[in-house]
Amino acid sequence: MIENFDVKYWNECITQISNATSVSLFPHIHADGDALGSVFALAVALRRMNKSVKVFLCDKPEQSLEFLVPDKDLGVEIIISDSVNSEDIKSYIESPSDLAVGVDCATPARMDDCYAVYAASPNKIKIDHHVENECDRFGDCSFVNHKWAATGEGIWLLLRAMDFEIDKEIAIRLYTALLTDTGRFIYSNVTPLTFTIASELIKVTGSDVTWIARQVYDVKPPRMIMFLSLVYSNIEYFENGRVAYVYAPDQMFKDAGALLEDSNAISSLMRDIEGVEVSIFVRDGKHGALAEDDRSLPALKASMRSNESCDVARIASVFGGGGHLRAAGLSFAGEESALKEKLLAEVRKQLNA
Missing domain, CATH: 3.90.1640.10 (inorganic pyrophosphatase (n-terminal core))
Known part of the structure; x- marks a missing residue:
């Protein structure tokens, strides 16, 4: 019923x-x-x-x-x-x-x-x-x-x-x-x-x-394990460990022989780290068919996950993205350093509200 x-x-x-x-x-x-x-x-x-x-x-x-x-x-x-x-x-x-x-x-x-x-x-x-x-x-x-x-x-x-x-x-x-x-x-x-x-x-x-x-x-190819090891070794922590951030450029995928699909679970895995409330995984992307952004700038994709203290869908919406309360994503045209700075600023607003 x-x-x-x-x-x-x-x-x-x-x-x-x-x-x-x-x-x-x-x-x-x-x-x-x-x-x-x-x-x-x-x-x-x-x-x-x-x-x-x-x-x-x-x-x-x-x-x-x-x-x-x-x-x-x-x-x-x-x-x-x-x-x-x-x-x-x-x-x-x-x-x-x-x-x-x-x-x-x-x-x-x-x-x-x-x-x-x-x-x-x-x-x-x-x-x-x-x-x-x-x-x-x-x-x-x-x-x-x-x-x-x-x-x-x-x-x-x-x-x-x-x-x-x-x-x-x-x-x-x-x-x-x-x-x-x-x-x-x-x-x-x-x-x-x-x-x-x-x-x-x-x-x-x-x-x-x-x-x-x-x-x-349960079935994971060796290339995915290699890629995960590279990602984990490059995670940065902010806000006293409450935020985990990592950027995986195309070269990191190539070094591990990884495919795009090998990165799908990374933001969720990062959220599982003790003390982490928000995880952010950024990779190189491509300009979408409907995008109105400046195609002379790099294209990036960000995937976010959260536990209880942050609405990542609201953060993603600031950048034209979307998703759910605890899982969201977005596209961005610009340098990775600029996206990182802006994302962390939005996360801090919620964590410190």
Whole structure:
């Protein structure tokens, strides 16, 4: 029994899906377990409804999450934008799907090059769980609830509202969405609803939940261990150890033979250091397709995590970023030293408030 479950909330979304014969789905760039789990769970469900389905990824899924990608026989067409040429992208814009769905994607910029394809569809919706500001809204209608621990909760609720039977293919993906965005169900975003949904999914997945956890968390390539050793040796501490900061330039990745995906957990690992209340991980990035920044300046990406004393989403919003109370990120055009100074100043405001 889900208390206060309102099917009417989903009526517009259900109508849009029911009326569409073709649907394109769009997770955020560098899609994590929630984004991939949610988007592919919805993709499989839509195929079960005999919809034509395309999933537009900005980049290749990281190795630990490749099991979420549906087998070809399920009929989901997957387009990776950084692997296709501009003419292919143009063709998708000129022949859009009936419906486009942004999944776990807080802002248009988070779709990067794929946003142009999303915007071309005549009908557009957004399903997400990030805190939404007026300027973040896009699409014809939004189904956004920042109280969901993961967008996967929203997808489960949507399918439930449609009286759709969730099979093992879908359950594995939704469970992964919940597992990863809650840090194995230990983050403060976990609610009774999270455990209720997880319980329902486990009834379908069975013992596969152990295999999922091992795939996501326990299998680490040697290059990642080398990279972590370099990162840890370069951590700086501020505010009497309450803030941990590290910058990993591209050269550090090259020295370890590391991939971008090897850095995904670093800000969370730094937060676990005794005494640390806020962790900041900065790396070199790239200028986004929708960015209005000065492209002559370096592009940087920052990932932040906090414990109880700091709202990192509010800090990220100062820089045009966003996220959650305890986990957020941002992009920045400028020198690393300038970003470091500005970030630390914003963190100090909250720690000393």
